[in-house]
Amino acid sequence: MTTIGFIGLGIMGKSMAGHLINGGHRLLLHSRSGVPEDLIALGGSTASSSEEVAQQADIIITMLPDTSDVEKVLFGDNGIVSGLQASTGGRKVVIDMSSISPLATREFAARLDTLGHDYADAPVSGGDIGARDATLTIMVGASQVVFDRIQPVLTVMGKSVARIGNVGAGQVCKVANQIVVSSAIEAVAEALLFASKAGVDPTKVRQALLGGFAASKALEVHGQRMIERRFEPGFRIELHHKDLNIALQSAAELGVSLPNTATVRELFSACLAHGGATWDNSAIVKMLEKLANHEIQKHQE
Numbered sequence: 001m002t003t004i005g006f007i008g009l010g011i012m013g014k015s016m017a018g019h020l021i022n023g024g025h026r027l028l029l030h031s032r033s034g035v036p037e038d039l040i041a042l043g044g045s046t047a048s049s050s051e052e053v054a055q056q057a058d059i060i061i062t063m064l065p066d067t068s069d070v071e072k073v074l075f076g077d078n079g080i081v082s083g084l085q086a087s088t089g090g091r092k093v094v095i096d097m098s099s100i101s102p103l104a105t106r107e108f109a110a111r112l113d114t115l116g117h118d119y120a121d122a123p124v125s126g127g128d129i130g131a132r133d134a135t136l137t138i139m140v141g142a143s144q145v146v147f148d149r150i151q152p153v154l155t156v157m158g159k160s161v162a163r164i165g166n167v168g169a170g171q172v173c174k175v176a177n178q179i180v181v182s183s184a185i186e187a188v189a190e191a192l193l194f195a196s197k198a199g200v201d202p203t204k205v206r207q208a209l210l211g212g213f214a215a216s217k218a219l220e221v222h223g224q225r226m227i228e229r230r231f232e233p234g235f236r237i238e239l240h241h242k243d244l245n246i247a248l249q250s251a252a253e254l255g256v257s258l259p260n261t262a263t264v265r266e267l268f269s270a271c272l273a274h275g276g277a278t279w280d281n282s283a284i285v286k287m288l289e290k291l292a293n294h295e296i297q298k299h300q301e
Contacts, residue, residue, distance in 0.1 A: 003028065004153065005057030007050050007073055007080075008098070009036060011233065012124070012131040013063035016097070016157045018042060019134045023156040028053050054083025059153060060094045066242055067100040074108060084117050093118045095150055097138075099178070099243050102171040102250060105141070109167040118146045119167060122154060123174035125181070127235045129221070135159045139177070141170035175250060178243040182264045182281070184218035189285035192226055193292060203227055222282035234280030241268040 002025050006017040009031035017039055021027045027044040029035045030053050035046045047053045050073050054060050060080055064070050074080045074094070084092060094112060096105065096119070109119035120142035130136040136158035140147055147163045154161045164173045191214075195205040206223045209215065225231065244265040251258045270287045271279060279286075 002026070002059060002153065003057045005030070005047070005053035005060040006063070007031065007053055007061065008063035008069075009033070009039065010063070010065075011128050014039065015128070015131040015134075016061075016063065016136075017044065019157050020153070025153070025156075028057050049078040049083075050080050051078040051083040051086070054080040054092070054094075055087045056083075058089070058092060059150065060092065061153075062094070062096045062098060064096075064098045065239060066098070067104045067246075070096055070098050070100055070108070071104065075111070081112070081115065084112075084115055091117055093120060093146060093150055095120045095122050095154075097122045097124055099123045099174050099239070099246075100171060101246055102168045102175065103253075105171050106168040118142075120146050120150055121167060121170040122150075123170055124158065125174070125177045126158070127221075128233070130158070137177075138162070139164050139170040139173040141165060141167045141172075143167075172250075175243070175247045178240065179247055179258065179261050181218065182240060182244060182268075183260050184216055185222050185281055186264045186267065186284055186288075188216075188218050188223045189226060189282070189288050192223060193285060193288050197292060222280075225280060225282040226285045231279045231283040231286075233278060234282070236277065237268050237271045237279050237281050237283060238277040240281045241265065241272060244268065 004020055004025045005028045007030050009017060009029060014036055017027055017029060021042045021044050028047045029039060029044045030047040030050055062070055062073055064073060080094060105121045112119045120140060122138050122140045124136040124138050126136040134157055137160040138154050138158040140163045143166060151161055164170050192202040195202045206219060209219055244261055247261055248258060248265060267284050267287045271283060276283055
């Protein structure tokens with residue numbers, strides 16, 4: 001039984017921590033919003049700070065919203081580094097399962113290495129459903145030695161665990177994932193909006209498309225949410241917007257153009273401007289509807 005610290009118990013982190021407890025691990029839990037009672041009922045223990053988590057756990061997992069959040073939990077007051085410095089145990093591993101900047105990830109890893117501890121980035125894909133069902137795809141950046149150590153822990157939370165390369169490679173893979181997913185969701189929204197405006201039942205269109213080459217997880221899951229107008233997250237627009245900002249910033253540093261990604265990012269920006277930070281990312285269809293209605297009104301005037 002490995003003692004695992006888990007920091008960040010939001011929509012996805014809560015389910016992931018629950019699987020680890022059910023998998024027989026001792027879990028030490030900390031979250032700025034408090035530890036859910038049902039995780040304590042499962043057998044998890046509460047820590048007062050990230051420092052306490054790092055001091056007592058063999059492996060420390062973070063599941064946080066953004067790069068700045070990870071940096072604060074690692075290096076801020078009562079943070080993970082303080083706990084590692086106070087620990088008398090051997091070489092520990094910090095696994096960051098957040099979706100953050102690849103460049104910052106490599107910097108964080110280098111700082112922990114100087115302290116004699118390891119760091120792995122292991123962002124996930126699969127959303128709240130994947131977290132709930134332990135079917136996440138986990139993309140890992142770590143040395144082979146570190147990967148071999150943490151793989152048994154990661155397999156409890158996901159059905160696909162792959163080492164992409166050394167530290168930072170997992171985050172690069174996650175950025176690529178978010179580029180594909182965001183474009184797919186936007187394409188589904190365009191297709192169903194087109195069907196609706198053409199006077200055809202989008203439910204039947206979606207069902208027909210699922211049987212052909214257009215079939216995708218985005219069409220299956222997000223298409224259904226669009227049709228049902230069910231926009232509770234899920235994966236919040238503010239987080240997907242953040243991921244596309246990372247994608248575009250990284251692409252600019254590499255001299256790569258991502259025109260479709262930029263367009264989808266702007267649609268997410270419009271959602272944010274209309275109070276949609278906590279909408280599910282399938283709610284991008286709302287902005288396309290507004291644009292379509294505006295064009296229709298212009299032609300009627």
